[in-house]
Amino acid sequence: MSVDVIIPCYNYAHFLEQCVGGVLSQAVDGLRIIIIDNASTDDSVAVAKRLAERDSRIEVICHEKNLGPHASFNEGIDRASADYLMILCADDLLAEGALEPAIKAMEQTPEASFAIGAYAEIRPLEEAGSAIAESSWHMSDGLGFIRRCCSSLDPVAAHAILVRRSVQMRAGYYNPRLALCDDFELALRLAQIGHVIELSAPLAVRRIQSGSISEPAWNDRLRLLQERQAALDSFFASGRKGFPDADKIHRVGLQRIAEAAFWSAVSHLARGKSRIALKLFRYGYSLRPATMLLPPLAYLVRTNGTTKRVKAVMLEAFGRRNGAS
Known part of the structure; x- marks a missing residue:
């Protein structure tokens, strides 16, 4: 099955190669990476183009003006054409070996809207965890998932989920009026459409670091x-x-x-x-x-x-x- 991984980027030249490398290392066929640069002022565009020259599975979209992160997220949804899609910010990382089991779980459960992993984060001077040997999963009822999210403030790893594209088209776009919890709100909308695959291991790792969009609020x-x-x-x-x-x-x-x-x-x-x-x-x-x-x-x-x-x-x-x- 085909997968489009959308990587929005703004001034993350120092993280972009590691982020893309983590996606390319996944044992998945039919993979495409779309890097959407939001008018970066560092070397992000040069890094992205160099990566695209090395691998034909990588496409690069460059904005002349900074349109804000939601414009990149939603353009990625529009440009996706694969069976599945994922939005993965350039400062985050796909967990090693995580994409294949997530796709297999989705293929086994056509009633599921998306797959989500356990929450994981890294901070400055830390390294991402080691490879995932085995990742178990279970399917949750969508409304049950929503109730659980509302009854607890425990972190939800909505920053990078594997979504069935047909369901994404029904759920719509990221809400630009939500600065920090736009991914959480979208996950709730997706869960209202179908069931949720919950992986025992992280699907992606969030990087908590100075200079990120959400850093002032942490x-x-x-x-x-x-x-x-x-x-x-x-x-x-x-x-x-x-x-x-x-x-x-x-x-x-x-x-x-x-x-x-x-x-x-x-x-x-x-x-x-x-x-x-x-x-x-x-x-x-x-x-x-x-x-x-x-x-x-x-x-x-x-x-x-x-x-x-x-x-x-x-x-x-x-x-x-x-x-x-």
Whole structure:
């Protein structure tokens, strides 16, 4: 089966060759790579053209003006003609050996809209994980996937998913009004159309690094929560028709965001960041007043990594107070 991997690029010359190399190393026939450069001011275009000269499976599209990332994402959807497509940003990496099992799983389950892997990220000075020996998978009901995404704030690896192109055409484009959670909102729309293949291993690895489009928000908890709310509001505004319990699931999603705002406010307050804590508290109160007046203890049990974060906050707060005394 054929696969188009769309690689949007803006000033990622230093990552582009590694990204493309990771795609070319996949044991997949019928593979095409479309690099869409968004008027980069570094050597991205030169790198892309050099890679295309080496391998006929690579095409390069160059924008004369910076049209924004969503223009590249959506142009990639328009240019795709294969059975499957994937949007893979130039600073991210396909996990080694991940594409073939994802395609096989999709081929075995024609009712599935897309395949998604476990969430994985690398930060500066880190290297991506080793090759995947075996990747198991299971199929989830699309509406069940949506409910799960709304009932938890655990990261969803929607930044790089393998999509059946026919389903992508039905779901439409990335929403340009969503700056950070556009991929998450699109995954919800795709899940509303069909089932979801969930791989036990990562399909792609997200690179968290200075200079990325989303970098300013990674340490801004308030903005991240607001962006997630915007994604849920957008999805449920357009996806209520034929969706049982849409209002209830939407309310649950907003409740989880309010709970996260409460505990983030507590965390910032413990670390002496009262100004940010107040903003988080006010935001959570605007969503669910009752949540901010009665500590949502159940959130701590449901959320992965809570114990580790609480310990880190306590140590930081204790160290700050000892230093002050």
